[in-house]
Amino acid sequence: MSDAIQHGWRRTNLGALAKRLVNGGTPPTDEVRFWQGKLPWITGADFTDSGIGEIRRFVSEGAINQTATNLIERGQLLIVTRTGVGKLAIAPTDIAISQDITGFYIDRVQATPEFLYHRLKLGLEDLKKLNQGTSINGITRRDLVSYPLDLPSLPQQRRIAEILTTMDEVIEATEKLVEKHQQIKAGLMNDLFTRGLWTRPELARGDHKGLSCAATAKVGQLRPTSEDAPGIYQESPLGLIPRAWRCEKLNNILAKTGVPMRSGPFGSALLKDELVENGIPLLGIDNVFVERFEPTFRRFVSPWKFTELSRYAVFAGDVVITIMGTVGRCCVIPENISQALSSKHLWTMTFDLDQILPELVCWQLNHAAWVKDWFLRHAQGAVMDAIQSSTLRTLWLPVPPVDEQREILARYHAVSGTIDIDDAHLAKLRQQKQGLMHDLLTGRVRVDEDASASKT
Secondary structure (H helix, E strand, C coil), rough: CHHHHHHCCCEEEEHHHEEEECCCCCCCCCCCHHHHHHHHHCCCHHHEEECCCCCCCCEEEHHHHHHHHHEEEECEEEEECCCCCCEEECCCEEECCCCCCEEEEECCCCHHHHHHHHHHHHHHHHHHHHHEEECCCCHHHHHHHHHHEECHHHHHHHHHHHHHHHHHHHHHHHHHHHHHHHHHHHHHHHHHHHHCCCCHHHHHHCCCHHHHHHHHHHCCCEEECCCCCCCHHHECCCCCEEECCEEEEHHHHHHHCCCCEEHHHHHHHHHHHHHCCCCEEEEHHHHHHCCEECCCCCCCEHHHHHHHHHEEEEECCCEEEEEECCCCCCCECCCCCEEECCEEEECEEEEECCCCCCCHHHHHHHCHHHHHHHHHHHHCCCCCCCHHHHHHHCCEEEEECCHHHHHHHHHHHHHHCCCCHHHHHHHHHHHHHHHHHHHCCCCCCCCCCCCCCCCC
């Protein structure tokens, strides 16, 4: 007997809890009058992990009355049963739905929308398994109404939903904090790579004299903008950059080693049957994320094969960028990677540390507008499906003096450290929520119906 049944829950199915199920539709797109109203209209693409995202389209009363779309009342459960199958939300307002969505009017004598929302979230993978079809996948009404679940009393449902909703609010607030710090980081790094920081030699020469900020100019402070102080900037292939900086093609700041930029091995140089279960990692796109190296290894070569292919070796401090599949993700190889081999899905670059710090190249390859513009130009306006050697080698990058780079890197690490702490906290909250969902929604842990969520 399950924990739920032991605690007095009863076995039922979604059909038994429905007062009615309502399908939707799409008004004819060539009928302008149907799309000039104020009623929000959504498809499966408008759902997020936490409900409905930004409302992008609106329909008229005529669309509701004369087409297949239907208006679902605020507070009712919405289930994506076609494209994007399995996504869930509680209608935040009266809202019109497309054919992707089923509106679920719940018998509130038996169940609450909030409890069912969380319960179906827990069983999301089971719900997706109901997905069937050939040309258009979807959950049939018969399968949807027969979906089984255990149901506690209404007071327990409300209490469980309150606990999980409170947890969702904490997670959402933390997500917004992470997003805020990421925006701060993006703005800061853009300033650091376009304006940079006052250096001691500049101030010693008096480059700041005559500026409105002259009295407060200090080593390590942001330079004024080019609009406020045009005299401290110079023209470059990237536009205006501080006079203390250089602008170099990426090829010119690579290390003076045998193969400072490499991709491969290709073809018969490494055959599939030469991979081994344990050995020296062969890196791929699944190891490289934006500013993050993922040390989970799935492919290995033997030590003798590594020696044979040593020209493709990867070293700590190398910059790697994905050039196939998900193109353009970039990270720096961490210090704890002693031996590894690059694959044909990556460009691996070793830089001259007397000229440039790898982390600063990495940030630009991931985020800088001048890099994105360059890649877009070489993709001829389309989505880039690969990055050629020539595209990278001829990429212009700003090169501040190394001492200034170290100051920029220190700022980068400081703000990145704050985001890392936020991310770790967010991951912990999500893990705690998963545990809570399993305990509360299966009846494993009983709740005090009279307590408030603030006491949990």
